[in-house]
Amino acid sequence: MVRGERNMQFLKGNxxxxxxxxxxxxxxxxxxxxxxxxxxxxxxxxxxxxPTITTNINKMLxxxxxxxxxxxxxxxxxxxxxxxxxxxxxxxxxFVGVELVGEQxxxxxxxxxxxxxxxxxxxxxxKSYEAVMRQFADSYAECLAESxxxxxxxxxxxxxxxxxIDRENGTLWKNSTFxxxxxxxxxxxxxxxxxxxxxxxxxxxxxxxxxxxxFHWKELARGRSFAYMLVASGIACxxxxxxxxxxxxxxxxxxxxxxxxxxxxxxxxxxxxxCLEAYASERSIINECINEMHQERAVxxxxxxxxxxxxxxxxxxxxxxxxxxxxGRVIEEAIYILAIAMSNxxxxxxxxxxxxxxxxxxxxNNRNLLLNKSKSALCNPTFYGADIRFAExxxxxxxxxxVAVAIDEKLENVE
Ligand SMILES: [Zn+2]
Numbered sequence: 219m220v221r222g223e224r225n226m227q228f229l230k231g232n233x234x235x236x237x238x239x240x241x242x243x244x245x246x247x248x249x250x251x252x253x254x255x256x257x258x259x260x261x262x263x264x265x266x267x268x269p270t271i272t273t274n275i276n277k278m279l280x281x282x283x284x285x286x287x288x289x290x291x292x293x294x295x296x297x298x299x300x301x302x303x304x305x306x307x308x309x310x311x312x313f314v315g316v317e318l319v320g321e322q323x324x325x326x327x328x329x330x331x332x333x334x335x336x337x338x339x340x341x342x343x344x345k346s347y348e349a350v351m352r353q354f355a356d357s358y359a360e361c362l363a364e365s366x367x368x369x370x371x372x373x374x375x376x377x378x379x380x381x382x383i384d385r386e387n388g389t390l391w392k393n394s395t396f397x398x399x400x401x402x403x404x405x406x407x408x409x410x411x412x413x414x415x416x417x418x419x420x421x422x423x424x425x426x427x428x429x430x431x432x433f434h435w436k437e438l439a440r441g442r443s444f445a446y447m448l449v450a451s452g453i454a455c456x457x458x459x460x461x462x463x464x465x466x467x468x469x470x471x472x473x474x475x476x477x478x479x480x481x482x483x484x485x486x487x488x489x490x491x492x493c494l495e496a497y498a499s500e501r502s503i504i505n506e507c508i509n510e511m512h513q514e515r516a517v518x519x520x521x522x523x524x525x526x527x528x529x530x531x532x533x534x535x536x537x538x539x540x541x542x543x544x545x546g547r548v549i550e551e552a553i554y555i556l557a558i559a560m561s562n563x564x565x566x567x568x569x570x571x572x573x574x575x576x577x578x579x580x581x582x583n584n585r586n587l588l589l590n591k592s593k594s595a596l597c598n599p600t601f602y603g604a605d606i607r608f609a610e611x612x613x614x615x616x617x618x619x620x621v622a623v624a625i626d627e628k629l630e631n632v633e
Pocket of ligand 1: 489
């Protein structure tokens with residue numbers, strides 16, 4: 219399924235209001251991605267006439283979605299003429315992001331440019347769907363109160379969840395880590411919070427990929443595609459195409475975690491054997507570390523973790539840093555498998571950029587290990603195709619993926 223088909227239909231159609239809405243959307247995205255930007259540059263990039271641009275922009279200025287900022291000199295113009303620049307008016311719209319990544323939930327309120335006004339996050343203790351949704355709803359109310367917003371001030375809510383998601387219907391088909399299936403997420407969130415606006419549900423890796431796309435478009439637009447590998451309880455790696463100068467689409471669900479790498483291997487939550495997730499996810503690393511401790515090994519980790527039956531990734535990484543060899547070995551084996559999987563994805567899709575989002579790679583040693591191991595598994599190691607980048611630590615505890623999904627919906631459906 220290629221997102222963006224909807225938009226192409228709009229461009230092909232001769233239904234005037236729809237064509238108008240599509241121009242509006244394209245212009246708003248241009249300002250979002252490239253602002254501050256001149257009207258003439260938008261016209262040139264979109265191949266639209268200047269009057270069309272002006273009409274649409276006047277409407278956005280009236281609505282307050284965009285604003286004019288300090289003028290720039292028009293190069294080559296006589297008598298110092300200056301052209302006004304346009305940018306997104308950050309305070310014109312507010313969004314709520316909700317995310318579940320690994321066993322960490324997060325909720326936040328952010329402005330149109332993704333600046334966070336208030337946020338809450340924590341570890342999931344009760345893994346039942348009802349308990350997690352209740353946590354989301356309570357945190358939503360707290361975040362709204364803290365940022366002094368009413369539900370009617372919120373332009374949209376974006377929810378990023380692990381597993382197979384039907385974005386169109388706002389439902390979750392299956393999440394094997396939490397053992398959830400057929401959940402009406404959109405409907406349930408609306409019922410629990412009373413929120414009446416647009417609620418969009420998306421896979422969490424796709425949501426974070428959209429966040430990379432809309433908040434870092436300028437850096438990613440140079441290439442024609444990028445992949446977003448999220449390694450938490452599971453592993454997902456959706457691939458994004460920059461199929462025009464102003465929007466991208468995501469291909470497939472990127473459920474890389476259930477690629478079988480050993481048909482006779484460890485059993486996986488999904489019911490199969492030998493899935494990638496059973497070797498290289500946070501869950502598998504935590505389980506292996508627990509095994510080590512049961513066998514009286516991993517002594518540094520045993521000493522520093524609060525609950526030896528539930529060590530956290532932070533504690534495991536600290537033990538590795540403090541020289542726990544058993545923990546080090548568990549992590550190295552996981553990275554080795556992850557490197558092979560990542561190289562397979564690069565071999566298969568050859569994205570221009572590979573973004574890796576995983577707590578393991580807050581450690582520079584672990585990053586280097588992944589890079590070195592993956593080189594040897596590439597089909598053409600002399601052409602080290604993808605530019606591999608790592609998510610920064612700040613990424614792990616916020617719900618900007620959810621915010622991005624809600625903003626993306628707004629950009630797509632501007633009236
Ligand atoms: Zn599996």
